[in-house]
Amino acid sequence: MTVDVLPKDVYNTELVANVHPPDWRQPTPAPRYNLVVIGGGTAGLVTAAGAAGLGARVALIERDLLGGDCLNVGCVPSKAVIRSSRVLGDIRAAAALGVRVTGTVEPDFGAVMERMRGVRARLSHHDSAERFKGLGVDVFLGDGHFTGPDTVEVNGARLRFKKAVIATGARAHHPEVPGLSEGGFLTNETVFDLTERPRRLAVIGAGPIGCELAQAFRRLGSEVTLFHRGGHILNREDADAAGIVQRAFVDEGIRLVLDAKLTRVERAGDGKVLHCETPRGAMRVAVDEILVGAGRVPNVDGLGLETVGVAYDHRDGVTVNDRLQTTNSRIYAAGDICMSEKFTHAADFAARVVIQNALFMGRKKLSALTIPWCTYTDPEIAHVGFYERDADKRGIAIDTYLRPFSEVDRAVADAEEDGFVKVHVRKGGDKIVGATIVARHAGEMLNELTLAMTSGVGLGRLASVIHPYPTQAEAIRQVGDMFNRTRLTPRVKKIFAAWLRWTG
Numbered sequence: 001m002t003v004d005v006l007p008k009d010v011y012n013t014e015l016v017a018n019v020h021p022p023d024w025r026q027p028t029p030a031p032r033y034n035l036v037v038i039g040g041g042t043a044g045l046v047t048a049a050g051a052a053g054l055g056a057r058v059a060l061i062e063r064d065l066l067g068g069d070c071l072n073v074g075c076v077p078s079k080a081v082i083r084s085s086r087v088l089g090d091i092r093a094a095a096a097l098g099v100r101v102t103g104t105v106e107p108d109f110g111a112v113m114e115r116m117r118g119v120r121a122r123l124s125h126h127d128s129a130e131r132f133k134g135l136g137v138d139v140f141l142g143d144g145h146f147t148g149p150d151t152v153e154v155n156g157a158r159l160r161f162k163k164a165v166i167a168t169g170a171r172a173h174h175p176e177v178p179g180l181s182e183g184g185f186l187t188n189e190t191v192f193d194l195t196e197r198p199r200r201l202a203v204i205g206a207g208p209i210g211c212e213l214a215q216a217f218r219r220l221g222s223e224v225t226l227f228h229r230g231g232h233i234l235n236r237e238d239a240d241a242a243g244i245v246q247r248a249f250v251d252e253g254i255r256l257v258l259d260a261k262l263t264r265v266e267r268a269g270d271g272k273v274l275h276c277e278t279p280r281g282a283m284r285v286a287v288d289e290i291l292v293g294a295g296r297v298p299n300v301d302g303l304g305l306e307t308v309g310v311a312y313d314h315r316d317g318v319t320v321n322d323r324l325q326t327t328n329s330r331i332y333a334a335g336d337i338c339m340s341e342k343f344t345h346a347a348d349f350a351a352r353v354v355i356q357n358a359l360f361m362g363r364k365k366l367s368a369l370t371i372p373w374c375t376y377t378d379p380e381i382a383h384v385g386f387y388e389r390d391a392d393k394r395g396i397a398i399d400t401y402l403r404p405f406s407e408v409d410r411a412v413a414d415a416e417e418d419g420f421v422k423v424h425v426r427k428g429g430d431k432i433v434g435a436t437i438v439a440r441h442a443g444e445m446l447n448e449l450t451l452a453m454t455s456g457v458g459l460g461r462l463a464s465v466i467h468p469y470p471t472q473a474e475a476i477r478q479v480g481d482m483f484n485r486t487r488l489t490p491r492v493k494k495i496f497a498a499w500l501r502w503t504g
């Protein structure tokens with residue numbers, strides 16, 4: 001089976017040559033594998049490389065492109081496009097910074113997408129079939145499915161395993177809106193094939209994928225209408241954080257249709273019309289393209305899971321316990337196929353849990369991982385641990401410390417005041433249980449707080465970490481100072497005053 005990625009240019013030819021080489025020769029299957037991995041996205045690649053590196057006999061099966069969503073239709077292409085769009089955001093903000101941009105600023109959509117394809121092709125070497133072969137992994141390109149208690153078939157080849165890992169990921173959910181399929185729409189699987197900018201773009205869904213791409217396309221010059229079922233965008237995030245991004249979207253001219261119920265889509269000439277109901281009345285919006293970013297569904301079909309007694313459902317995917325073992329004790333799962341945290345780094349670290357548990361009788365637990373995440377809008381929202389609502393639900397009393405960037409010198413100098421660092425600690429102590437940062441580079445800044453959480457460093461101690469002045473990350477130290485000031489109880493103050501009187 002050959003796989004095409006459009007447009008068929010030099011970059012996509014390089015990409016395919018790396019991650020689904022048309023002339024790939026399937027290896028002769030070993031008599032039995034320690035591990036057969038189905039799915040060659042992040043979870044599958046990390047599992048296969050890690051296990052082979054430890055001396056296991058490993059087969060890796062991928063039906064489409066090695067690298068999975070992240071490399072091909074997810075993190076990598078989206079972040080490359082976002083980078084270009086940020087330049088346009090900066091130009092828009094230039095006047096406020098005293099820089100007059102004269103003449104026209106014209107985003108060259110074709111060039112932006114070409115650059116993205118170049119970045120993707122370049123990074124694809126890391127996930128290439130050849131590289132994994134070199135690591136000692138038997139790479140099979142084709143559809144894998146279980147055929148018996150210890151066998152997986154791919155292209156007629158029968159692979160026997162001692163343990164198997166399901167890492168088949170997820171795909172875009174297609175909402176059931178009458179006329180949507182007939183009208184045609186893009187998802188993350190096709191949007192990066194575009195070479196021409198849609199003049200008018202409807203984005204369905206204001207979760208992380210919808211929001212990142214809505215803002216990027218707006219900055220690249222599309223008229224964007226963002227439809228969302230919820231009352232505000234990014235509704236799983238801290239509401240104050242999401243509010244800041246929502247205001248930025250409105251400022252940039254993204255038309256938000258909130259509490260929207262899409263009722264139908266119809267074709268109109270070369271374009272499409274979306275009909276929707278909102279609490280403010282019915283409306284119709286004419287666009288050239290529709291991009292759907294309305295959630296993910298796990299790739300469970302056609303895997304023969306019933307044959308091997310692996311329980312699953314179509315919403316949450318493969319059922320696993322905390323050690324990522326499925327209902328068949330010889331079969332494990334990792335990544336988007338079984339986890340609610342659908343992120344590349346989560347898939348990566350879940351794969352490490354699986355290697356230890358499947359091959360070395362380990363007892364590693366998924367719940368022991370601290371998994372941060374970031375939505376790469378501008379500003380970004382990065383989060384780790386509990387939100388206030390999680391603490392409420394679990395009956396954990398917390399104190400919250402917040403530092404707005406309007407009080408952080410570097411953010412003021414940068415004209416990046418819309419944001420904050422918010423840290424939750426267990427009431428009565430300084431153990432950090434959660435944090436949210438809204439900032440231009442929140443994803444980079446969050447790591448300090450994640451490190452503190454994973455290594456048991458309390459908020460009070462962060463106050464003693466010297467940060468270069470002026471940096472936006474100083475906000476984290478300042479939150480530490482805020483915590484320490486609360487330790488200065490009236491009684492402690494009295495003792496200090498008495499000491500100073502006595503020694504003075």
Ligand SMILES: Cc1cc2nc3c(=O)[nH]c(=O)nc-3n(C[C@H](O)[C@H](O)[C@H](O)COP(=O)(O)OP(=O)(O)OC[C@H]3O[C@@H](n4cnc5c(N)ncnc54)[C@H](O)[C@@H]3O)c2cc1C
Pocket residue numbers: 038039040041042043044061062063064065066067068069070071073074075076078079142143144145167168169170188209299302303334335336337341342343344345346347376
């Ligand atoms: C637009 C977008 C942007 C994103 N941005 C980010 C980001 O910035 N940061 C981040 O951390 N995460 C991001 N993600 C999420 C990230 O891409 C996923 O969490 C990650 O790719 C999950 O890895 P995985 O290995 O579980 O699944 P996948 O990457 O989906 O890989 C699964 C693989 O299994 C293959 N497969 C499926 N069934 C079979 C079968 N029967 N036989 C053989 N092969 C099969 C598929 O072809 C696929 O290659 C983004 C996702 C999208 C869609």
